[in-house]
Amino acid sequence: MxxxxxxxxxxxxxxxxxxxxxxxxxxxxxxxxxxxxxxxxxxxxxxxxxxxxxxxxxxxxxxxxxxxxxxxxxxxxxxxxxxxxxxxxxxxxxxxxxxxxxxxxxxxxxxxxxxxxxxxxxxxxxxxxxxxxxxxxxxxxxxxxxxxxxxxxxxxxxxxxxxxxxxxxxxxxxxxxxxxxxxxxxxxxxxxxxxxxxxxxxxxxxxxxxxxxxxxxxxxxxxxxxxxxLQGAIWDPEAYTVNYRDYRGEQRTSAKKAAELRLRGEAAGDCVDCGQCVAVCPIGIDIREGPNFACINCGLCVDACDGVMAKLGRPRGLIDYESWANIERGRSKESLRNRLLRPKTVGLAAACLALAGTIGVAFAMRTTATLSVQHDRDPVAVRLSDGSLRNAYTVKLLNKSASPHRYTLSVGGIDARLSIVGGDGVAPIKVAAESSESLRVTLTAADAEQKDVVFIARDETGSTLYATDRFVER
Structure with a gap:
Protein backbone atom coordinates (compact mmCIF):
# COMPACT_ATOMS: atom_id res chain seq x y z
CA MET A 1 0.00 0.00 0.00
CA LEU A 230 13.77 12.64 3.64
CA GLN A 231 10.48 11.37 5.03
CA GLY A 232 9.06 10.96 1.56
CA ALA A 233 11.89 8.57 0.73
CA ILE A 234 12.06 6.56 3.95
CA TRP A 235 8.53 6.94 5.36
CA ASP A 236 7.16 3.52 6.28
CA PRO A 237 3.39 2.83 6.50
CA GLU A 238 4.08 0.12 9.11
CA ALA A 239 5.88 2.53 11.46
CA TYR A 240 4.01 3.54 14.61
CA THR A 241 3.56 7.25 14.05
CA VAL A 242 0.94 9.66 15.38
CA ASN A 243 -2.24 9.08 13.36
CA TYR A 244 -5.96 9.79 13.56
CA ARG A 245 -8.26 6.75 13.51
CA ASP A 246 -10.69 8.30 11.07
CA TYR A 247 -12.67 5.08 10.74
CA ARG A 248 -13.65 5.61 14.37
CA GLY A 249 -13.79 9.41 14.53
CA GLU A 250 -15.80 10.27 11.41
CA GLN A 251 -18.30 11.77 10.91
CA ARG A 252 -17.39 14.50 13.35
CA THR A 253 -20.19 15.94 15.41
CA SER A 254 -20.82 17.46 18.83
CA ALA A 255 -21.15 15.22 21.87
CA LYS A 256 -24.83 16.13 22.24
CA LYS A 257 -25.68 15.44 18.62
CA ALA A 258 -23.66 12.20 18.67
CA ALA A 259 -25.71 11.00 21.65
CA GLU A 260 -28.95 11.80 19.80
CA LEU A 261 -27.78 9.96 16.68
CA ARG A 262 -26.81 6.89 18.69
CA LEU A 263 -30.17 6.86 20.48
CA ARG A 264 -31.81 6.66 17.05
CA GLY A 265 -29.46 3.84 16.11
CA GLU A 266 -27.54 5.95 13.64
CA ALA A 267 -23.73 6.02 13.34
CA ALA A 268 -21.76 8.88 14.88
CA GLY A 269 -18.02 9.41 15.10
CA ASP A 270 -16.13 9.85 18.34
CA CYS A 271 -14.46 13.08 17.19
CA VAL A 272 -16.32 16.11 18.52
CA ASP A 273 -14.20 18.53 16.47
CA CYS A 274 -13.01 20.32 19.61
CA GLY A 275 -9.73 21.33 17.96
CA GLN A 276 -7.61 20.42 20.99
CA CYS A 277 -5.28 18.30 18.86
CA VAL A 278 -4.49 21.37 16.73
CA ALA A 279 -4.27 23.74 19.71
CA VAL A 280 -1.55 21.71 21.47
CA CYS A 281 0.50 20.94 18.34
CA PRO A 282 3.87 22.75 18.43
CA ILE A 283 3.93 22.71 14.62
CA GLY A 284 0.33 23.93 14.25
CA ILE A 285 -0.92 21.13 11.96
CA ASP A 286 -4.14 19.12 12.03
CA ILE A 287 -3.22 15.45 12.26
CA ARG A 288 -6.79 14.53 11.27
CA GLU A 289 -6.01 15.59 7.72
CA GLY A 290 -3.68 12.63 7.26
CA PRO A 291 0.07 11.91 7.34
CA ASN A 292 2.05 15.12 7.31
CA PHE A 293 5.73 15.60 6.65
CA ALA A 294 5.82 18.40 9.24
CA CYS A 295 4.59 16.20 12.13
CA ILE A 296 7.44 15.62 14.59
CA ASN A 297 5.67 12.68 16.28
CA CYS A 298 5.75 14.33 19.71
CA GLY A 299 2.38 12.83 20.68
CA LEU A 300 1.00 15.88 22.50
CA CYS A 301 -2.16 15.65 20.42
CA VAL A 302 -2.55 12.10 21.75
CA ASP A 303 -2.61 13.42 25.32
CA ALA A 304 -5.05 16.19 24.37
CA CYS A 305 -7.45 13.84 22.58
CA ASP A 306 -7.26 11.20 25.32
CA GLY A 307 -8.19 13.88 27.86
CA VAL A 308 -11.27 14.84 25.86
CA MET A 309 -12.27 11.21 25.37
CA ALA A 310 -11.94 10.58 29.12
CA LYS A 311 -14.26 13.49 29.88
CA LEU A 312 -16.80 12.16 27.38
CA GLY A 313 -16.55 8.60 28.69
CA ARG A 314 -15.26 7.28 25.36
CA PRO A 315 -12.28 4.95 24.77
CA ARG A 316 -8.88 6.54 24.42
CA GLY A 317 -6.81 6.23 21.26
CA LEU A 318 -8.82 8.21 18.73
CA ILE A 319 -5.45 9.81 17.99
CA ASP A 320 -2.62 7.47 18.85
CA TYR A 321 0.71 5.99 17.89
CA GLU A 322 -0.54 3.70 15.16
CA SER A 323 0.75 2.53 11.79
CA TRP A 324 -0.85 3.99 8.69
CA ALA A 325 -1.26 0.43 7.43
CA ASN A 326 -3.45 -0.32 10.45
CA ILE A 327 -5.48 2.83 9.78
CA GLU A 328 -6.25 1.48 6.33
CA ARG A 329 -6.96 -1.97 7.76
CA GLY A 330 -9.39 -0.37 10.21
CA ARG A 331 -11.20 1.36 7.37
CA SER A 332 -11.60 -2.01 5.64
CA LYS A 333 -12.76 -3.70 8.87
CA GLU A 334 -9.68 -5.92 8.81
CA SER A 335 -7.89 -7.08 11.96
CA LEU A 336 -5.05 -4.83 13.05
CA ARG A 337 -1.51 -6.20 12.92
CA ASN A 338 1.74 -5.31 14.66
CA ARG A 339 4.55 -5.51 12.11
CA LEU A 340 7.44 -3.91 13.98
CA LEU A 341 9.46 -7.04 13.18
CA ARG A 342 9.71 -7.18 9.41
CA PRO A 343 12.58 -7.59 6.91
CA LYS A 344 13.33 -3.86 6.85
CA THR A 345 13.63 -3.39 10.61
CA VAL A 346 15.45 -6.70 11.13
CA GLY A 347 17.93 -5.76 8.39
CA LEU A 348 18.48 -2.29 9.85
CA ALA A 349 18.92 -3.71 13.35
CA ALA A 350 21.44 -6.24 12.01
CA ALA A 351 23.28 -3.43 10.22
CA CYS A 352 23.42 -1.43 13.48
CA LEU A 353 24.82 -4.42 15.36
CA ALA A 354 27.36 -5.13 12.61
CA LEU A 355 28.49 -1.49 12.55
CA ALA A 356 28.72 -1.34 16.34
CA GLY A 357 30.71 -4.58 16.40
CA THR A 358 33.06 -3.39 13.67
CA ILE A 359 33.68 -0.09 15.44
CA GLY A 360 34.27 -1.92 18.73
CA VAL A 361 36.79 -4.30 17.16
CA ALA A 362 38.55 -1.44 15.35
CA PHE A 363 38.75 0.51 18.60
CA ALA A 364 40.08 -2.48 20.54
CA MET A 365 42.71 -3.25 17.89
CA ARG A 366 44.06 0.26 17.45
CA THR A 367 47.57 0.85 18.75
CA THR A 368 49.16 3.69 20.70
CA ALA A 369 51.84 4.12 18.05
CA THR A 370 51.91 4.15 14.26
CA LEU A 371 54.58 4.04 11.58
CA SER A 372 54.04 5.55 8.13
CA VAL A 373 56.36 5.79 5.14
CA GLN A 374 56.18 7.99 2.04
CA HIS A 375 58.47 7.49 -0.95
CA ASP A 376 60.17 10.55 -2.41
CA ARG A 377 58.64 11.40 -5.78
CA ASP A 378 61.24 13.65 -7.37
CA PRO A 379 63.44 11.83 -8.04
CA VAL A 380 62.06 8.41 -7.18
CA ALA A 381 65.52 6.82 -7.51
CA VAL A 382 69.13 7.95 -7.91
CA ARG A 383 71.93 5.96 -9.60
CA LEU A 384 75.20 6.51 -7.71
CA SER A 385 78.68 6.61 -9.28
CA ASP A 386 79.49 3.11 -8.03
CA GLY A 387 76.43 1.71 -9.83
CA SER A 388 74.29 1.23 -6.71
CA LEU A 389 70.76 2.55 -6.53
CA ARG A 390 69.39 4.84 -3.83
CA ASN A 391 65.76 5.49 -2.84
CA ALA A 392 64.73 8.14 -0.31
CA TYR A 393 61.72 8.04 2.05
CA THR A 394 60.04 10.16 4.69
CA VAL A 395 59.35 8.08 7.79
CA LYS A 396 56.93 9.30 10.44
CA LEU A 397 56.65 7.80 13.93
CA LEU A 398 53.61 8.75 15.99
CA ASN A 399 53.57 8.08 19.73
CA LYS A 400 50.03 8.45 21.14
CA SER A 401 50.91 7.21 24.64
CA ALA A 402 51.53 9.41 27.69
CA SER A 403 55.19 8.33 27.99
CA PRO A 404 58.18 8.85 25.63
CA HIS A 405 59.54 5.98 23.54
CA ARG A 406 62.77 5.16 21.73
CA TYR A 407 62.57 3.30 18.44
CA THR A 408 65.19 1.43 16.46
CA LEU A 409 64.59 1.49 12.70
CA SER A 410 65.44 -1.31 10.30
CA VAL A 411 64.26 -2.72 6.97
CA GLY A 412 63.38 -6.16 5.64
CA GLY A 413 62.65 -7.73 2.30
CA ILE A 414 65.61 -6.16 0.57
CA ASP A 415 69.39 -6.19 0.91
CA ALA A 416 69.96 -2.47 1.33
CA ARG A 417 71.83 -0.10 3.63
CA LEU A 418 69.61 2.15 5.75
CA SER A 419 70.79 5.67 6.59
CA ILE A 420 69.05 8.48 8.43
CA VAL A 421 69.61 11.81 6.68
CA GLY A 422 71.13 14.29 9.10
CA GLY A 423 71.16 11.71 11.88
CA ASP A 424 73.70 9.57 13.62
CA GLY A 425 73.61 6.41 11.51
CA VAL A 426 70.58 4.41 12.69
CA ALA A 427 70.73 5.44 16.34
CA PRO A 428 67.49 5.04 18.36
CA ILE A 429 64.87 7.60 17.46
CA LYS A 430 63.37 9.45 20.43
CA VAL A 431 59.66 10.27 20.22
CA ALA A 432 58.19 12.34 23.06
CA ALA A 433 54.87 11.52 24.69
CA GLU A 434 51.83 12.35 22.56
CA SER A 435 53.93 13.62 19.67
CA SER A 436 55.48 12.54 16.40
CA GLU A 437 58.86 12.55 14.71
CA SER A 438 59.49 12.76 10.97
CA LEU A 439 62.82 11.87 9.41
CA ARG A 440 64.22 11.26 5.96
CA VAL A 441 65.96 7.98 5.35
CA THR A 442 67.73 6.48 2.35
CA LEU A 443 68.08 2.90 1.19
CA THR A 444 71.09 2.07 -0.93
CA ALA A 445 71.17 -1.27 -2.74
CA ALA A 446 73.93 -2.72 -4.92
CA ASP A 447 71.42 -4.76 -6.94
CA ALA A 448 68.96 -2.57 -8.78
CA GLU A 449 65.98 -4.80 -8.18
CA GLN A 450 62.42 -3.48 -7.85
CA LYS A 451 60.62 -5.04 -4.89
CA ASP A 452 58.62 -4.33 -1.72
CA VAL A 453 60.48 -3.13 1.33
CA VAL A 454 59.24 -3.40 4.91
CA PHE A 455 60.22 -0.74 7.44
CA ILE A 456 60.41 -2.03 11.01
CA ALA A 457 60.44 0.11 14.17
CA ARG A 458 61.02 -1.56 17.55
CA ASP A 459 60.76 0.26 20.86
CA GLU A 460 62.45 -0.55 24.15
CA THR A 461 59.50 -2.68 25.30
CA GLY A 462 59.77 -4.99 22.29
CA SER A 463 56.68 -3.62 20.56
CA THR A 464 57.08 -3.64 16.78
CA LEU A 465 55.58 -1.43 14.09
CA TYR A 466 55.56 -2.20 10.38
CA ALA A 467 55.04 -0.17 7.20
CA THR A 468 55.45 -1.36 3.61
CA ASP A 469 56.60 0.64 0.61
CA ARG A 470 58.35 0.02 -2.69
CA PHE A 471 62.00 0.11 -3.72
CA VAL A 472 62.07 1.20 -7.38
CA GLU A 473 64.68 1.25 -10.11
CA ARG A 474 63.64 4.50 -11.73
Missing part, protein backbone atom coordinates in the same frame (compact mmCIF):
# COMPACT_ATOMS: atom_id res chain seq x y z
CA UNK A 2 1.31 3.45 -0.84
CA UNK A 3 0.52 6.90 0.46
CA UNK A 4 1.99 10.31 -0.24
CA UNK A 5 2.94 12.45 2.72
CA UNK A 6 0.73 15.51 2.60
CA UNK A 7 2.50 18.85 2.63
CA UNK A 8 -0.02 21.21 1.06
CA UNK A 9 -2.15 21.76 4.15
CA UNK A 10 0.96 22.36 6.28
CA UNK A 11 2.18 25.01 3.85
CA UNK A 12 -1.27 26.55 3.51
CA UNK A 13 -1.69 26.72 7.28
CA UNK A 14 1.73 28.33 7.70
CA UNK A 15 1.02 30.90 4.97
CA UNK A 16 -2.42 31.71 6.37
CA UNK A 17 -1.02 32.17 9.87
CA UNK A 18 1.79 34.37 8.56
CA UNK A 19 -0.64 36.48 6.52
CA UNK A 20 -2.83 36.99 9.58
CA UNK A 21 0.18 37.79 11.73
CA UNK A 22 -0.64 34.88 14.01
CA UNK A 23 2.24 32.77 15.30
CA UNK A 24 1.81 29.13 16.30
CA UNK A 25 0.91 29.34 19.99
CA UNK A 26 0.63 25.80 21.38
CA UNK A 27 -1.54 25.15 24.38
CA UNK A 28 -0.23 23.39 27.46
CA UNK A 29 -1.39 19.81 27.89
CA UNK A 30 -1.14 17.15 30.57
CA UNK A 31 -0.78 13.44 30.13
CA UNK A 32 1.70 10.55 30.13
CA UNK A 33 3.41 11.61 26.91
CA UNK A 34 3.85 15.17 28.15
CA UNK A 35 5.35 13.82 31.40
CA UNK A 36 7.75 11.65 29.41
CA UNK A 37 8.77 14.69 27.37
CA UNK A 38 9.47 16.67 30.54
CA UNK A 39 11.59 13.78 31.84
CA UNK A 40 13.59 13.59 28.61
CA UNK A 41 14.00 17.38 28.63
CA UNK A 42 15.43 17.32 32.16
CA UNK A 43 17.71 14.40 31.30
CA UNK A 44 19.09 15.87 28.08
CA UNK A 45 19.59 19.36 29.50
CA UNK A 46 21.31 17.90 32.59
CA UNK A 47 23.66 15.91 30.39
CA UNK A 48 24.41 18.94 28.23
CA UNK A 49 25.06 21.41 31.06
CA UNK A 50 26.86 19.05 33.49
CA UNK A 51 29.08 16.97 31.17
CA UNK A 52 31.85 19.60 30.65
CA UNK A 53 32.43 19.70 34.40
CA UNK A 54 32.87 15.94 34.86
CA UNK A 55 36.50 15.06 35.58
CA UNK A 56 38.38 11.99 34.28
CA UNK A 57 41.91 11.06 35.38
CA UNK A 58 44.11 10.33 32.36
CA UNK A 59 47.42 10.59 34.17
CA UNK A 60 50.02 13.36 34.25
CA UNK A 61 50.28 15.91 31.43
CA UNK A 62 46.83 14.98 30.10
CA UNK A 63 43.57 16.97 30.38
CA UNK A 64 41.26 15.76 33.12
CA UNK A 65 38.00 16.87 31.47
CA UNK A 66 35.83 13.83 30.72
CA UNK A 67 34.54 15.15 27.36
CA UNK A 68 36.83 17.58 25.56
CA UNK A 69 37.09 18.54 21.89
CA UNK A 70 40.70 19.73 21.93
CA UNK A 71 41.00 20.91 18.33
CA UNK A 72 44.10 22.99 19.10
CA UNK A 73 46.08 19.82 19.84
CA UNK A 74 44.13 17.54 17.52
CA UNK A 75 42.47 15.42 20.20
CA UNK A 76 38.92 14.33 20.99
CA UNK A 77 38.40 12.97 24.51
CA UNK A 78 35.32 11.12 25.74
CA UNK A 79 35.95 9.49 29.12
CA UNK A 80 38.30 6.52 28.40
CA UNK A 81 38.29 7.18 24.64
CA UNK A 82 40.98 9.34 23.03
CA UNK A 83 40.67 10.09 19.32
CA UNK A 84 43.59 11.38 17.25
CA UNK A 85 43.33 12.70 13.68
CA UNK A 86 44.57 9.28 12.54
CA UNK A 87 41.53 7.72 14.27
CA UNK A 88 38.89 9.81 12.52
CA UNK A 89 37.70 6.69 10.73
CA UNK A 90 36.19 5.72 14.10
CA UNK A 91 34.29 9.02 14.21
CA UNK A 92 33.10 8.40 10.66
CA UNK A 93 31.93 4.94 11.70
CA UNK A 94 30.05 6.40 14.67
CA UNK A 95 28.32 8.93 12.40
CA UNK A 96 27.28 6.16 10.01
CA UNK A 97 26.03 4.12 12.99
CA UNK A 98 24.05 7.09 14.33
CA UNK A 99 22.46 7.62 10.89
CA UNK A 100 21.53 3.96 10.65
CA UNK A 101 19.99 4.04 14.14
CA UNK A 102 18.00 7.13 13.12
CA UNK A 103 16.70 5.34 10.01
CA UNK A 104 15.82 2.29 12.13
CA UNK A 105 13.98 4.52 14.61
CA UNK A 106 12.10 6.07 11.71
CA UNK A 107 11.10 2.61 10.46
CA UNK A 108 9.78 1.74 13.93
CA UNK A 109 8.19 4.98 15.13
CA UNK A 110 8.76 7.78 12.64
CA UNK A 111 10.29 11.06 13.81
CA UNK A 112 10.60 9.98 17.42
CA UNK A 113 13.98 11.72 17.73
CA UNK A 114 12.47 14.97 16.47
CA UNK A 115 9.56 14.87 18.89
CA UNK A 116 11.44 14.01 22.06
CA UNK A 117 15.21 14.53 22.00
CA UNK A 118 16.13 16.91 19.16
CA UNK A 119 17.87 20.02 20.59
CA UNK A 120 15.45 22.27 18.70
CA UNK A 121 12.49 20.51 20.35
CA UNK A 122 14.06 20.45 23.82
CA UNK A 123 15.00 24.14 23.89
CA UNK A 124 11.74 25.20 22.26
CA UNK A 125 9.82 23.33 24.99
CA UNK A 126 11.92 25.11 27.61
CA UNK A 127 11.32 28.51 26.03
CA UNK A 128 7.58 27.81 25.74
CA UNK A 129 7.50 26.93 29.44
CA UNK A 130 9.08 30.29 30.27
CA UNK A 131 6.58 32.01 27.97
CA UNK A 132 3.61 30.36 29.70
CA UNK A 133 4.92 31.22 33.16
CA UNK A 134 5.45 34.88 32.28
CA UNK A 135 2.68 35.69 29.77
CA UNK A 136 0.04 33.06 30.49
CA UNK A 137 -1.29 30.12 28.54
CA UNK A 138 -2.50 30.05 24.96
CA UNK A 139 -5.75 31.98 25.38
CA UNK A 140 -4.08 34.84 27.20
CA UNK A 141 -1.24 35.09 24.69
CA UNK A 142 -3.64 35.06 21.73
CA UNK A 143 -5.72 37.81 23.37
CA UNK A 144 -2.57 39.88 23.77
CA UNK A 145 -1.86 39.88 20.03
CA UNK A 146 -2.61 43.29 18.56
CA UNK A 147 -3.80 44.93 21.79
CA UNK A 148 -2.15 48.04 23.29
CA UNK A 149 0.83 47.37 25.51
CA UNK A 150 0.24 47.93 29.23
CA UNK A 151 2.97 48.44 31.87
CA UNK A 152 2.14 45.10 33.49
CA UNK A 153 2.37 43.25 30.21
CA UNK A 154 5.58 45.09 29.32
CA UNK A 155 7.17 43.84 32.54
CA UNK A 156 6.08 40.29 31.70
CA UNK A 157 7.55 40.54 28.19
CA UNK A 158 10.84 41.91 29.54
CA UNK A 159 10.97 39.10 32.12
CA UNK A 160 10.35 36.53 29.39
CA UNK A 161 13.07 37.81 27.09
CA UNK A 162 15.52 38.27 29.96
CA UNK A 163 14.99 34.64 30.97
CA UNK A 164 15.34 33.52 27.37
CA UNK A 165 18.62 35.41 27.08
CA UNK A 166 19.94 33.90 30.31
CA UNK A 167 19.10 30.40 29.08
CA UNK A 168 20.68 31.20 25.69
CA UNK A 169 23.79 32.57 27.37
CA UNK A 170 24.10 29.45 29.53
CA UNK A 171 23.63 27.31 26.41
CA UNK A 172 26.22 29.20 24.34
CA UNK A 173 28.70 29.31 27.20
CA UNK A 174 28.31 25.60 27.91
CA UNK A 175 28.96 24.72 24.28
CA UNK A 176 32.29 26.58 24.47
CA UNK A 177 33.14 24.60 27.61
CA UNK A 178 33.32 21.45 25.47
CA UNK A 179 36.29 22.95 23.57
CA UNK A 180 38.44 24.05 26.51
CA UNK A 181 38.88 23.43 30.22
CA UNK A 182 35.40 24.25 31.56
CA UNK A 183 36.23 25.25 35.17
CA UNK A 184 39.17 27.38 34.00
CA UNK A 185 37.11 29.22 31.39
CA UNK A 186 34.25 29.70 33.86
CA UNK A 187 36.63 31.26 36.39
CA UNK A 188 38.06 33.45 33.63
CA UNK A 189 34.60 34.61 32.57
CA UNK A 190 33.75 35.40 36.19
CA UNK A 191 36.95 37.43 36.60
CA UNK A 192 36.56 39.17 33.23
CA UNK A 193 39.66 37.41 31.90
CA UNK A 194 38.68 35.81 28.60
CA UNK A 195 39.70 35.94 24.96
CA UNK A 196 37.84 37.80 22.23
CA UNK A 197 37.49 34.48 20.37
CA UNK A 198 35.68 32.82 23.27
CA UNK A 199 33.42 35.85 23.72
CA UNK A 200 32.60 35.90 20.00
CA UNK A 201 31.61 32.25 19.87
CA UNK A 202 29.55 32.55 23.07
CA UNK A 203 27.71 35.50 21.50
CA UNK A 204 27.12 33.54 18.26
CA UNK A 205 25.72 30.48 20.01
CA UNK A 206 23.69 32.62 22.42
CA UNK A 207 22.08 34.47 19.51
CA UNK A 208 21.46 31.22 17.64
CA UNK A 209 19.68 29.64 20.62
CA UNK A 210 17.66 32.79 21.30
CA UNK A 211 16.55 33.11 17.67
CA UNK A 212 15.80 29.47 16.88
CA UNK A 213 14.10 28.48 20.14
CA UNK A 214 12.43 31.80 20.86
CA UNK A 215 11.21 32.87 17.42
CA UNK A 216 11.83 30.37 14.60
CA UNK A 217 10.50 27.35 16.54
CA UNK A 218 8.30 25.26 14.26
CA UNK A 219 9.73 26.97 11.17
CA UNK A 220 13.03 25.19 11.86
CA UNK A 221 11.31 21.79 11.93
CA UNK A 222 9.10 22.47 8.91
CA UNK A 223 11.30 24.46 6.55
CA UNK A 224 14.93 24.52 7.75
CA UNK A 225 15.59 20.96 8.88
CA UNK A 226 16.43 18.51 6.05
CA UNK A 227 15.02 15.49 7.89
CA UNK A 228 11.34 16.07 6.96
CA UNK A 229 12.32 16.13 3.28
Missing amino acids: AVTLEIDHAKARAKAAAAAGLPVVPQAVQGPIRRNKWGILLLTLSIYYVTPFIRWDRGPNAPDQAVLLDFANGRLYAFFVEIWPQDLYLVTGLLVLASTILILTNALAGRLWCGFACPQTVWTDLFLLVERLTEGDRRQRLRNIGVPLTPKRAVRIVAKHATWLLISLATGGTLIFYFTDAPGLLRGLGAGNFSATALTWIAVFTGTTYGLAGFAREQVCTFMCPWPR
